[in-house]
Amino acid sequence: MKIKQWIAVLLALAALLVPLTACGSSSNDSITASENTTTQAADDSNVAESDDETTEADAATEIKWSITIPGASGSLCNSPTYLAYELGYFAEEGIDVELITADFETKKVGLNNGTISTVNGDFQYFQSIEAGVGMTIVGGLHQGCIKLNVLADSDIETGADLEGKTIAVDEIGGSPYQVTVLWLAQYGLSVDDVNIVAYNDSSLEIEALKSGQVDVAAVWDPIATISTQDGTVRTILDIGTDEPFAGHFCCFLYASTKVVEEQPELIAAELRAYYKAQNWIYENPEEAVQIVTEKGYVSLDEEYFDIAVELVKSYSYPSTEAYENGEWDIKGDIEYYAQALYDAGFLTTDPEEFVSIAYTEIDLTLGLDD
Numbered sequence: 001m002k003i004k005q006w007i008a009v010l011l012a013l014a015a016l017l018v019p020l021t022a023c024g025s026s027s028n029d030s031i032t033a034s035e036n037t038t039t040q041a042a043d044d045s046n047v048a049e050s051d052d053e054t055t056e057a058d059a060a061t062e063i064k065w066s067i068t069i070p071g072a073s074g075s076l077c078n079s080p081t082y083l084a085y086e087l088g089y090f091a092e093e094g095i096d097v098e099l100i101t102a103d104f105e106t107k108k109v110g111l112n113n114g115t116i117s118t119v120n121g122d123f124q125y126f127q128s129i130e131a132g133v134g135m136t137i138v139g140g141l142h143q144g145c146i147k148l149n150v151l152a153d154s155d156i157e158t159g160a161d162l163e164g165k166t167i168a169v170d171e172i173g174g175s176p177y178q179v180t181v182l183w184l185a186q187y188g189l190s191v192d193d194v195n196i197v198a199y200n201d202s203s204l205e206i207e208a209l210k211s212g213q214v215d216v217a218a219v220w221d222p223i224a225t226i227s228t229q230d231g232t233v234r235t236i237l238d239i240g241t242d243e244p245f246a247g248h249f250c251c252f253l254y255a256s257t258k259v260v261e262e263q264p265e266l267i268a269a270e271l272r273a274y275y276k277a278q279n280w281i282y283e284n285p286e287e288a289v290q291i292v293t294e295k296g297y298v299s300l301d302e303e304y305f306d307i308a309v310e311l312v313k314s315y316s317y318p319s320t321e322a323y324e325n326g327e328w329d330i331k332g333d334i335e336y337y338a339q340a341l342y343d344a345g346f347l348t349t350d351p352e353e354f355v356s357i358a359y360t361e362i363d364l365t366l367g368l369d370d
Helices: 003-017 051-060 076-086 104-113 123-130 175-185 202-210 257-262 264-283 285-294 302-314 320-324 330-343 351-358
Strands: 065-070 095-100 118-122 135-142 146-151 166-169 195-198 216-220 233-238 251-256
Touching (some): 065 104, 065 264, 076 118, 076 264, 076 285, 076 302, 095 264, 104 118, 104 135, 104 251, 104 257, 118 135, 123 175, 123 251, 123 330, 123 351, 135 330, 146 175, 175 195, 175 330, 202 216, 251 257, 251 264, 257 264, 285 302
Parallel strands (some): 065 095
Antiparallel strands (some): 135 251, 146 233
16 A cells, blocks of 8 residues: 555544544643543644544544653644644554653663654764664654854855854754754865854853854744844854755664564554654645644744744645655665765765665554554
8 A cells, every 4th residue: 555545544433533632731740631532622622623523532542552752842843743732643653642852862772672662853863873782763754944043244255264153053963963063074174273162042042142152143943033033143054955965864762672673563664653743844834833732732933923834835745646746765865964974974884875774764654464
C-alpha cells in the first residue's frame, strides 16, 4: 500500500471518529494522553464536536503501547509532535504518549537504551550516530528554523565578512554552532577564523548582539525572526531559504535502534502519526500555531502570532501528496548534510557509508492488519 493510500484511509477514519484532543501544559510538567482523553473534550469543542463522539472514538481505540516523547514544551518547529498528540493521531495509532522535557544528553541516553522511542532532532545528532549511540533516522520533518542575525547597520553581509568577528550561539557543538561552521566553510573559513561564544538561550544572544558584545547571533526561531521586527536587527542567513541549506530537511525523526529492532510496529505507528500531523499542519498552519501556543508548548506574545504562522509555512512541513510525488528525498538530505559535516571535520565517515548506517526505512504498513 502506497503512502498516499494509507494516509488517505487513516485521515478518512480520523474524520469519522473525530480526533481525540489532549490537554497541553504551559509548564514543563509531563502530560499524559490517558489523562487528557477524559477531560479535554469538554474544554475544546472546536476539535471534538461532542462528548458522545469522543467516547465513541475512545472505545474504538485499543492502546497497544505506552511511551514517552520529549515534547512537553519547546520550539515552534517541533509542532508535529505537539499536533500528533493534541489531535489524537498518536492515540489513533494505539499509542498512549507521555510528553516529557529532556535535554540533548538525556535524549541520546533514552534513545540508546530504548526508554525514549523517537526524538525530533537535526543534523547535530549525526556525530552521535557515528559514535555508536543506538539511534537511527526514520523520517524527515521540516526545513528552516535557525538564522544568523546582525545589527541593522552592520557591514556584515555574507559569511566572508565573518572573519575575525565574535559570534554568539546557544551552545558549543549545538545546531546553531554547526550551522555557523558549515556556512563559514562555504567561504574557506573555519572556527579558528572567528570567536564563538556560548549563551544559555536565544534571548541572551540577542541582548548581547544589541549591546555590542557580539557581532553576530546564531539564533533559533521564533526569537530570530521576532528580534528583527523593530528594525534594529536583520538576518544575513536563513537556513530555510539560503544556500547551502535551502530545500533540505534540517530536522529529522530519530528512533531508538533498540525499539526499531524489538518493536518495529510501534515505530511504524509513530511515523504514521507524524505524517498525518505534518499534513494537517501543511493544510492548517494558522490553526496549528493557535493550538501549540494556547496549549503552552511555545511561548509567544499575541502580537507575534502572524509571524509564527508565516514561520510555520516557511518550514515546509511535507504534505501527503509531496511524499507521494517524491518531492522530499530523506536519504539524499542525510547524505547532503553528512557531506557538509564531513568536509567541515564534524564527521570522519564517508558520507555514502554514513547514510547506510544512519537511515532505516520503515515499512509503514506494519501493524495495520493487527
